[in-house]
Amino acid sequence: MRRGFKAHAERLSLDTRHQLGIRNDNAIDPIALVQSKGCLVWTPENVPEFDLSHLTQLTVSDPDSWDAVTIKEGDCTVIVINNTRPAARQTNTIMHEWAHLELKHKPSRVDEFEDGLLLLSDYPKELEDEANWLSGAMLAPRDGLVNLRKRGLDDDQIAATFGISSELATWRLRMTGIDRQFSRRY
Numbered sequence: 001m002r003r004g005f006k007a008h009a010e011r012l013s014l015d016t017r018h019q020l021g022i023r024n025d026n027a028i029d030p031i032a033l034v035q036s037k038g039c040l041v042w043t044p045e046n047v048p049e050f051d052l053s054h055l056t057q058l059t060v061s062d063p064d065s066w067d068a069v070t071i072k073e074g075d076c077t078v079i080v081i082n083n084t085r086p087a088a089r090q091t092n093t094i095m096h097e098w099a100h101l102e103l104k105h106k107p108s109r110v111d112e113f114e115d116g117l118l119l120l121s122d123y124p125k126e127l128e129d130e131a132n133w134l135s136g137a138m139l140a141p142r143d144g145l146v147n148l149r150k151r152g153l154d155d156d157q158i159a160a161t162f163g164i165s166s167e168l169a170t171w172r173l174r175m176t177g178i179d180r181q182f183s184r185r186y
Helices: 005-020 032-034 052-061 087-104 125-139 142-150 155-162 166-176 176-186
Strands: 040-041 067-072 078-079 109-112 118-121
Touching: 005 067, 005 078, 005 109, 005 125, 005 142, 032 040, 032 087, 032 125, 040 087, 040 118, 052 176, 067 087, 087 125, 142 176, 155 166, 166 176
Parallel strands: 040 078
Antiparallel strands: 067 078, 109 118
8 A cells, every 4th residue: 555545544534524523433324425425326226227137147146246336427426236235245345436436546457348338347456455445444443443442342343333344343453453552551
């Protein structure tokens, strides 16, 4: 990651939460956030003129093959989320897609189909790492994690408070150094 990126992501999270009136130790609604930034969030059922056989393939036959796709058409940006995934995963996925947009990441590959539809994919690892860090910071900022840990909440309770997966809560606590900080202190 770029030098200073993690600190930038934490500041962006706290600034955004302040603007939206959300405390740093409360959950943020990812759909409300991305909509406040001008993006739409749809499920596959919301996509106009979507072939029923494709819908069945994506949501019934092979729902584990994808999490989301972001489509840009002119000034309109739509994140199509796989609503068959668990809610905590959808939350992280929406924020991850938004992070790519916020950071103006360019994919290393763009697939164009005969009907003109473009699908963006294959971001370089460094850009995926940045999107992962920013989405994690937006969902569970370091200051909020510290506050909740000081109150004695465990990883699962912190995850429930933020509306994220236990895996993401544990990853944020470890990667931000909070677990190490608290293990030395207590």
